[in-house]
Amino acid sequence: MKPAELTDVRRREPVLPTGRGELSDGALRALRGQPPGKNPLALSDAAGQADPYGDDLHLALYLCYELHYRGFQGVDPAWEWDPELLRLRAALETRFLDALRADTEDCPRSADDAFDGVLAEPVHGTGLSHFLKEEGEVWHLREYAAQRSLYHLKEADPHAWVIPRLRGRAKAAMVAVEFDEYGGGHAERMHSRLFADLMTDLGLDTTYGQYLDASTGEMLAVVNLMSMFGLHRSLRGALVGHFAAVEVTSSPASRRLADAMRRADAGEAAVHFYAEHVEADAVHEQVVRRDVVGGLLDDEPWLEPDVAFGVAATDLLDTRIGDRTLAAWRDGRSSLRVPL
Numbered sequence: 001m002k003p004a005e006l007t008d009v010r011r012r013e014p015v016l017p018t019g020r021g022e023l024s025d026g027a028l029r030a031l032r033g034q035p036p037g038k039n040p041l042a043l044s045d046a047a048g049q050a051d052p053y054g055d056d057l058h059l060a061l062y063l064c065y066e067l068h069y070r071g072f073q074g075v076d077p078a079w080e081w082d083p084e085l086l087r088l089r090a091a092l093e094t095r096f097l098d099a100l101r102a103d104t105e106d107c108p109r110s111a112d113d114a115f116d117g118v119l120a121e122p123v124h125g126t127g128l129s130h131f132l133k134e135e136g137e138v139w140h141l142r143e144y145a146a147q148r149s150l151y152h153l154k155e156a157d158p159h160a161w162v163i164p165r166l167r168g169r170a171k172a173a174m175v176a177v178e179f180d181e182y183g184g185g186h187a188e189r190m191h192s193r194l195f196a197d198l199m200t201d202l203g204l205d206t207t208y209g210q211y212l213d214a215s216t217g218e219m220l221a222v223v224n225l226m227s228m229f230g231l232h233r234s235l236r237g238a239l240v241g242h243f244a245a246v247e248v249t250s251s252p253a254s255r256r257l258a259d260a261m262r263r264a265d266a267g268e269a270a271v272h273f274y275a276e277h278v279e280a281d282a283v284h285e286q287v288v289r290r291d292v293v294g295g296l297l298d299d300e301p302w303l304e305p306d307v308a309f310g311v312a313a314t315d316l317l318d319t320r321i322g323d324r325t326l327a328a329w330r331d332g333r334s335s336l337r338v339p340l
Contacts, residue, residue: 013073014209015338020253021056022046027088031075043336047091052099055217057092064089065227069154070208089245100313107312111241111293111304114311119244128252128322130331132260141264142202143335146211151226152195153208156181161230162239162242170295177247177284179291194273201267214338217320229310237303240296241310244288251282327340
């Protein structure tokens with residue numbers, strides 16, 4: 001590859017963000033300067049005292065995880081497996097995971113009960129998709145899409161980590177659902193590509209990671225949850241629970257979001273992204289509950305509390321970001337750290 005071509009490829013990697021505190025500042029200093037294996041990061045003790053849902057911890061954790069996806073411009077790829085950075089990541093994960101377990105300890109331990117809880121929709125809903133359908137303006141939709149781009153521009157990638165950790169029926173069904181998420185073999189139908197088209201309709205920059213600085217700690221926690229569950233074999237049950245919770249609740253929420261895009265005249269691609277999820281996820285719901293969750297628990301029934309935990313943790317973090325976003329919007333303020 002010629003030098004100019006190499007430079008062009010590296011420009012596709014996201015730029016490093018601005019730090020938000022001791023933990024993320026320390027991780028950024030390391031990634032920007034010292035070669036891997038030198039000048040060890042002495043931040044693990046600080047991680048144990050940090051706000052488990054705070055901006056600083058979750059930006060630091062996001063930086064660690066993103067090295068397993070696209071990396072960052074100007075950052076040596078060898079940092080992905082640097083022992084000191086992995087030690088920091090483990091401390092951040094422990095703080096986050098302990099808080100999630102403590103805050104969901106009263107939730108159901110049965111997978112069926114956990115799913116029943118997230119499937120029960122109130123007659124008069126108050127969540128983000130309800131607000132956007134009934135009251136959302138274009139600026140609300142743009143903010144919503146900008147934050148969600150942290151996941152949707154790599155849609156399905158965090159869940160793919162679990163595939164080698166499953167067996168038989170669960171693995172086959174998981175691959176079938178992921179195949180749909182990746183466009184059934186057609187690049188132009190990949191859900192990440194469809195979301196980029198939605199962003200274009202809304203006048204947003206489709207560059208991967210473009211809105212990292214603007215996104216809140218609550219959104220980073222949602223994305224980090226997927227990566228944490230996916231990257232740990234010991235959390236495979238939680239990842240399956242998380243994935244199933246997303247799929248079983250997606251179709252009705254996507255229908256409301258498609259209506260919101262139509263009402264705001266956001267554009268054909270903006271409507272299509274959510275309309276596609278209405279149909280696809282209605283099918284996925286059945287496959288995931290019957291074959292992914294059912295297959296896993298037939299194979300490893302002792303993982304049922306982990307599946308239920310994955311459902312509860314997903315609901316907890318979705319509620320947190322919904323509450324913060326709606327509080328800002330109802331007050332007439334931007335929900336982002338940096339307004340668009």
